[in-house]
Amino acid sequence: MKQSLRFWVFLFFAAFFAASHPLYGFTQGLPKLPPDNNPSAPVLSPEDIIPQKPTEGERVILGYGSSAAERKKAELEKLFVQLKRTINNDEAARISRQIQGLWAQSGSDTVDLLMQWVEDAVREEDYARAMDFLDNVVALEPDFAEGWMRRASIHIQMNDIVLAMIELNEVLRLESRQFNAMLQLGTIMEMTDRKELALRVYWRVLDFYPQMRRAQSRIGALLEEKTDRAI
Numbered sequence: 001m002k003q004s005l006r007f008w009v010f011l012f013f014a015a016f017f018a019a020s021h022p023l024y025g026f027t028q029g030l031p032k033l034p035p036d037n038n039p040s041a042p043v044l045s046p047e048d049i050i051p052q053k054p055t056e057g058e059r060v061i062l063g064y065g066s067s068a069a070e071r072k073k074a075e076l077e078k079l080f081v082q083l084k085r086t087i088n089n090d091e092a093a094r095i096s097r098q099i100q101g102l103w104a105q106s107g108s109d110t111v112d113l114l115m116q117w118v119e120d121a122v123r124e125e126d127y128a129r130a131m132d133f134l135d136n137v138v139a140l141e142p143d144f145a146e147g148w149m150r151r152a153s154i155h156i157q158m159n160d161i162v163l164a165m166i167e168l169n170e171v172l173r174l175e176s177r178q179f180n181a182m183l184q185l186g187t188i189m190e191m192t193d194r195k196e197l198a199l200r201v202y203w204r205v206l207d208f209y210p211q212m213r214r215a216q217s218r219i220g221a222l223l224e225e226k227t228d229r230a231i
Contacts, residue, residue: 049153050119051100051146051180060098068107076102080177083209092211096179103175106144111137118150127154145174149181161188179209186218195222 054060060075076099083095106112114133121130131154137147152167165188171181182205189198199222205215 044153044157046122046125048184049122049150049157051104051149052097053104054094054097054101058094058098058101060102072102072105080208083211084207086211089211089213092209096209096212100180103146103178106137106141106146108141108144111141111144111147114140115146115150122150122154127158130154143174145171145178148174149178152181152184156184156187161191164188177208179205179212179215183212183215186215190218190222195225198222 060079079095079099079102083092083099086092086095104112104115106115114137118130118133118137121127121133131151134147134151134154137144138151141147148167148170152164152171155161155164155167164184168181168185168188171178172185175181182201186198186201186205189195189201199219202215202219202222205212206219209215
């Protein structure tokens with residue numbers, strides 16, 4: 001009964017959130033829920049949950065002359081153009097760190113401090129404490145996509161696919177280019193045996209970040225599996 005109720009709650013919220021971003025076609029009617037505490041479910045590493053940060057020399061310094069939000073938006077647009085054009089893996093990794101560094105800027109000292117506490121809790125594998133901090137983050141800044149992103153990652157880690165899907169949809173509603181959210185959405189598609197949809201999501205990642213090795217690797221593995229089945 002509890003599982004059935006969670007499923008219908010998921011369908012309602014997932015449909016609400018998913019309809020407003022480009023990956024809507026991938027998420028309709030998804031997912032079939034795996035068993036609770038599924039031992040075969042992938043476990044994320046702290047590096048999967050905590051975004052990569054630019055080094056001191058890579059950090060983007062926003063210019064002057066407009067609001068901070070406008071400067072951040074302009075810088076992200078420029079970086080995404082560079083990310084799509086570069087064919088150098090090291091250069092692409094540097095640009096992606098700069099993008100993730102900008103995404104991590106909430107504009108609030110309080111939220112930034114809470115996010116640092118989240119990172120500390122994740123490194124200690126204290127996910128309950130991390131979630132307590134994130135509850136405050138999304139309450140204070142509901143339009144801060146990275147707060148929802150961290151919640152989704154932790155819920156995947158805890159094998160709570162229902163909440164992870166809801167939160168990933170919210171991330172992509174707020175930032176449709178969030179390649180880490182797409183990567184984790186692909187992970188959920190694989191966990192729920194939606195291999196074709198996982199492939200489509202991973203290809204979508206490469207639209208924004210063509211050199212992302214993890215997406216390339218998953219595409220290669222899924223295509224090889226598909227070929228083996230065909231044979």
